[in-house]
Amino acid sequence: MRSLPARRTVTALASALALAAAAASPAAASPRTVQLVNLGDSYSAAFGTGGIRPVEGVPGCLQGTGRDHVDKLDSHPRVEVTLDAACAGYETWQVRDLLDDGTVTDALEEADVVTLTMGGNDIGWSEIIQACSAPFEAVQGPATCNARLGEAPARIDEAAGSAARTVAAIEEASDARIVVLGYPRLFDERQDTPLLSAERAAELNDWADVLNAELAAAVTEEGAVFVDVTDRFRGHGVGSEDPWIFFDPTVPGNPNNLHPTERGYLSGYFPQLLGQVARAR
Template sequence: MRSVPVRRTVTALVSALALAGTAASPAAAAPRTIELVNLGDSYSAAFGTGGLQQVEDLPGCAQGTGRDHVDKLEAHPRVEVTLDAACAGATTKDVRHLVSVPFVGDALAEADVVTLTMGGNDIGWGGFIQACSAPAEAQYGQGPCEAMLAQAPSLIAGAAASAAETVTAIDAVADARIVVLGYPRLFDDRQDTPMLSAERAAQLNDWTDELNAALAAAVEEEGAVFVDVTDRFRGHGVGSADPWILFGPGAGDHNLHPTERGYLSGYFPGLLGQVARAR
């Protein structure tokens, strides 16, 4: 059975963030280790933090090589990441299929916590951003963007319903706390940029909010926990003075993914609290 890939070198988590809770007497038994399985899409696979590497035993499954929220948990003495099978480009259906892979199912059966992001690839935000970009609207007008935006409600509803099915599939094999993390708003919508007008940035951010709300309702109905990260990323979108979302001509596949700072300051605090509750 495949163990968690050694993706990135990490530093130890400071003791103030210990998951063991309040101090125990010397005679008390040591707190048990929490076993964690990480699944999901590129926002769970450290895209945006560095280079790319393939996950052992999962053909076509790529992860970033820098530090993210999963790495920081892995550094904790009371957390063991027994499997990291997040894959860039994964849809909710892809994650659901992964549950049936034998070594993934084995890891899930022993897990205390399962964490993942999912739903964004069901929507295909890249197409929205391309159609609604300032250069595209200058060349083709507003029609293609408006047509894409009109599809958003049905796409979001479908993604949320599929996410609920995926949670059900995970829950069928795992007696674990299932933590679904949401997506940040990608853009600073306070002013026009060469990429997007402020109006289009606000519309795309609003649809991200709608996706998060739909995912939260769907997965919580199936017993999972949803962690909203939008407040932690507020003021750090593309176009802001301090962006935590990567965007630039040299970023390639990492474009529009969190930077290392985004994962560690945006995603990690919310995930830490949920893992602590599973001890």
């Protein structure tokens, strides 16, 4: 599995020294450090924040190089990210398969919090958006988009069921608080943009709401906590005056496209997640 970056090793060392000092001086005792394991897809892997790097020990696993909600949590004096194995492109079953690795199960056994996003890749979200984009529809017409949207209910149902099985598998390996973070509405639907018509943007945002709702119902039934970030991102979709979602129209295939920017992660995801970590303490 992954060798943690130097900054995380330093954080762990600093936490250990702080705890040792507290043990030596009872009067200086402080709350314990929360151990956090991060799993999931590209929305847990900092895509959208800048460059892209491979994760050591996990073939084909990629993460962003910029700051996100997990990175900021790791800089907190009472939080230690002991394992960050989120991988862009992962579906729910691939997250579940990570639990076959001893390094992952060892980290989960000691974890206080497990955080992840999952489900978007199961439904082929990027393919749906491409089929419904204005450039595609200008050439191919609306049939492909309509067909993809017609398949969405069944795909979402399957994704939610698989997400529930992943949560159940994590629960078997850990007593941690499992926090499943939802997806933001990606688009501003108040006007047409070069990427999407306002009508299609509204339809896609509605399906994002359905995905979040079904994921929430499925994972909470298994004992996880679902955190909705819709309100945090409201007004900051692609096409807005202050977007928190990265999109480069000159490079449609940019893998960072349609992921939160650093501002999105730090202002959208981080405040919601911090509250859940505080509860684990």
